[in-house]
Amino acid sequence: MKISVIGAGYVGLVTGSCFADLGNDVICVDNDASKIKKLKSGKIPIYEPGLEELIKLNVKEGRLSFSSDIKNSVSRSEVIFICVGTPPKNNGEADLTFIEGVSRDIALSMSSYKLIVEKSTVPVNTGEWVERTIKVHNPRNVKFDVASNPEFLREGSAIKDFMNPDRVIIGVKSKKAKDILIELYRPLKSEIIITDIKSAELIKHAANSFLAMKISFINSISNVCDRLGADVNEVSRGIGLDRRIGKDFLNAGIGFGGFCFPKDLGAFIRISEKCGYDFGILKEVQRVNDMQKSVLVKKVEEMIWNLQDKTVGVLGLSFKPDTDDIRAIGIISILVKEGARIRAYDPAAMVKAKGVLGARVKFCKDAYDVAKNCDCIIVATEWNEFKELDLKKMKKLMRQPVIIDGRNIYDPETVKLLGFKYSGMGRR
Numbered sequence: 001m002k003i004s005v006i007g008a009g010y011v012g013l014v015t016g017s018c019f020a021d022l023g024n025d026v027i028c029v030d031n032d033a034s035k036i037k038k039l040k041s042g043k044i045p046i047y048e049p050g051l052e053e054l055i056k057l058n059v060k061e062g063r064l065s066f067s068s069d070i071k072n073s074v075s076r077s078e079v080i081f082i083c084v085g086t087p088p089k090n091n092g093e094a095d096l097t098f099i100e101g102v103s104r105d106i107a108l109s110m111s112s113y114k115l116i117v118e119k120s121t122v123p124v125n126t127g128e129w130v131e132r133t134i135k136v137h138n139p140r141n142v143k144f145d146v147a148s149n150p151e152f153l154r155e156g157s158a159i160k161d162f163m164n165p166d167r168v169i170i171g172v173k174s175k176k177a178k179d180i181l182i183e184l185y186r187p188l189k190s191e192i193i194i195t196d197i198k199s200a201e202l203i204k205h206a207a208n209s210f211l212a213m214k215i216s217f218i219n220s221i222s223n224v225c226d227r228l229g230a231d232v233n234e235v236s237r238g239i240g241l242d243r244r245i246g247k248d249f250l251n252a253g254i255g256f257g258g259f260c261f262p263k264d265l266g267a268f269i270r271i272s273e274k275c276g277y278d279f280g281i282l283k284e285v286q287r288v289n290d291m292q293k294s295v296l297v298k299k300v301e302e303m304i305w306n307l308q309d310k311t312v313g314v315l316g317l318s319f320k321p322d323t324d325d326i327r328a329i330g331i332i333s334i335l336v337k338e339g340a341r342i343r344a345y346d347p348a349a350m351v352k353a354k355g356v357l358g359a360r361v362k363f364c365k366d367a368y369d370v371a372k373n374c375d376c377i378i379v380a381t382e383w384n385e386f387k388e389l390d391l392k393k394m395k396k397l398m399r400q401p402v403i404i405d406g407r408n409i410y411d412p413e414t415v416k417l418l419g420f421k422y423s424g425m426g427r428r
């Protein structure tokens, strides 16, 4: 099929390159001409395992190209995926300016039937607005359909998630739109749920909110475990094996980070408020998550007392492994405010973190470099290389042998036997 993917960000690039890999003819479009120039010269603006290789292969084989000319790209395609950003406004609501702009541009470029598919996470009813916008700006009255096909891609495993989805959600009004999308997704051999557009839109917000709720739930359990001396990992295993609960997304830690969960939770709370429902549970999910950073900082203080002029090492700056998206920044800001000196290292996110944190942090070449003269080490991201550290060597380099394991990657007994003072999240 001939496809245009509008928005060459994280979702757009993954979607575009995967559809190309499935044998379609794909143009990734972005109005940022410098980004398109870079992509054309083989430079990929984000770090996502496997993406660079996939893009290069499909460009080489002539199935994938890049353009900043939306008009030309739309007129050459039958299916158009909207993958532009929906950033949060100050009140949590999603800002849909880019979606409206793209809908207008598509309408003005249409000369034959188009299927316009929302891929970006959008509030329920956006499909209606996209349809109305296209109708208003579609002078030749060209036939079109709008569909919702939310993405469930995780940063760090996005290509795998795209190619092996748990399910594909297709929200449509017409049979033609349904048939095109079923055909497009047929090679994935995944379960396909066909529904109305509003339900499809809602499924995305409901899924992310439920997952965020699982994390805040287990973090609350971890806070109780801390007070009672129980081990949250054991509790998590014990409840997760109940199939009604499920074992995924029950790792306690310093809370969920990244862009999607915080943004989608805020947006869904606003959507519910606007339709007259106070979604109290989700507000509590947010509160628990915000609090979890302070729980970690309190643990540091319990181990090394005042933070003024102490040196704290932070292992991991990304919000999870296999991404360069930064998350530990919130924690670092609290530590800096308390007067601590910070040494930090991340396998992938150093460049981005330097841009945001600059002079306040000493960026180190590896975890051992971080450990030098530290009063405490915090594990903020569960990168594999931190799981395999030579802790004896780390201990020799530190001023005080203290580890606060914000991701519960170490076995408390082993670490304590090496002579460390140790605290995990919900386990000691």
Ligand code: UGA
Binding pocket: 121, 151, 152, 153, 154, 155, 156, 208, 211, 215, 248, 249, 250, 251, 252, 253, 254, 255, 256, 257, 258, 259, 260, 261, 264, 319, 320, 327
């Ligand atoms: C999330 C969803 O998992 C995707 O399905 C969805 O498509 C995406 O948002 C989106 O809306 O675009 P992502 O934000 O990339 O994906 O990251 P996750 O792997 O879901 O992790 C989110 C955060 O939760 C991370 O900070 C992670 O460390 C944390 N987490 C996750 C926990 O603290 N505990 C867990 O058990 C699991």
